[in-house]
Amino acid sequence: MTSSLDAFPAELFLEVVKYLTHHDLAQLMRVSHRLHQLIEPVVWTKIELHRFSFHEDNALVQLRQGEAALQRPYRRPANLLNRRETYWVDNLDRDQDVASTLFLNLFCQKTLVDRHRAEHLAGLVRWLCVPVNGWNANLGQGSNADKLDPWNALATLKNLEYLEISALWKSPDEVEPFKGGAQPLSKLQTLKLRGYIPAEFVRYACANPSTITELQLAILDAPIGSILCRERPNPPPPADPEDDEPEDFDQEVVAPRPLACLTPEIISQFTSLTHLYLCRPCDGPEPAEGYTDICDIYTSIKSDTRALKEWASLIRSTRSHLSQLTLDQRPVGNSTEPDATENAEFLEEYCNGPGYLRFVELVLPALLEDADWPALRRIRLFGFENETPGEKSHDLVGRLKEWFGDGVDVVNGRGRRIIMEDDTGEVQSGGDALDTCNSFDEEDEGETPLWQIREGSAWGDWSFGSVPRLA
DSSP, X not given: OOOGGGGSOHHHHHHXXXXXXXXXXXXXXXXXXXXXXXXXXXXXXXXXXXXXXHHHHHSOGGGHHHHHHTOOOOOOOSOOTTTTOHHHHHHHHHHHHHHHHHHHHTTOGGGOSOHHHHHHHHHHOOEEEEEEOOOOTTOOSSSGGGOBOHHHHHTTOTTOSEEEEEEOOOOTTTBOOOXXXXXXXXXXXXXXXEESOOHHHHHHHTSSGGGOOEEXXXXXXXXXXXXXXXXXXXXXXXXXXXXXXXXXXXXXXXOOOBXXXXXXXXXXXXXXXXXXXXXXXXXXXXOOTTSOOOTTEEOOHHHHHHHHHHHHHHHHHHTTTOOEEEEEEEEEEOTTGGGTOOHHHHHHHHTXXXXXXXXXXXXXXXXXXXXXXXXOOEEEEESSOOSSOOTTOOOHHHHHHHHHGGGSEEEEEOOOOEEBOTTTOOBOOSSSTTOOTTSOOTTTSSSOSSTTSOTTOOGGGOTTTSOOSXX
């Protein structure tokens, strides 16, 4: 029997279903072949695989409204009971990690069920935000058959226009290496990469740089574990035979390292870029009396220098058309640091350290050179300066305001620290890929964890809950 819904004009029907939940859409797809054909692109075109309110919860205070404005197509949870409980939010994050793995498995060669169907669905995806954390209770450890393959799966989504990835560390024993995509992401306009992402995949995602208008890079190199462990986790990479002065990673604690991996050719071709966000971990100064001693953390000056030189190159290459520039540095503390300091206290003491001074030497000249910035409207700095510049401060905010004048809004934010796991060298997970549960200040936590849901409100009052999926 033909459904009465089949009589609806397609245009009117699509206007209605854009606001339905994922569950409702899944039910409607089963009504008839025609409805399945109409609804399938609605479900697959725009996909958000983080838990609801994830990005708004983890964004810096000054960036939250911008995150909310994206109107992400979050999936609604079954209820809001106990929404203040951390364990409840953690369970949601874990569930979304599993969902992300299952989603990517649809496009993995070794788990492929129907190649033609997979290619069809991959071609529908235009907008994707996905955690690549490798959490799947059904996957074992050790054998090649159980290895995850997220990076090669992502390369099959050839029509992506928006791609956002946050990735926790997974060792080479757990993840297949990236083999390279058959073709570049020629339609990509927005690229946001955070966490432990292979350099080969980063270069692949940036292989058609002239189409990218917004770029966020907060990428970490492979972690290096402590030499004090009986079986050293995450051993250091082999030394480069062409390096005359190889680094000595036989250290008790090795800080997370920024990853610079873009080639000069790629950097020179970001001809449409208007929004640039760059983030890196860095080292702080020697601590003052009363602060936990973090000086036993080894910082790779070579990695930091490479990252800062890449920042300077990106700034010089894009300043003729850049409208918004955000720079975010995050001083690193070890796993015991939260016992001694809060985030604000830590940053007040450590923001003007050696990493800050390297920034002043290598990147600040690119900002203050005698060059035109015809489109620039805003510069945002996080983790560089206290509200009142200290003795070691170069007053970046004041100098930038003086240089660019009233036409450019220069914003100074406190930012966040990074807390690391001393044994493994990894970022201590507790939020987004570079955030930990001890990196939030009181003003960050003044809202409920699901910050836009008011007390006693129903789902209808959720300010970003009703969102067109085919914007």
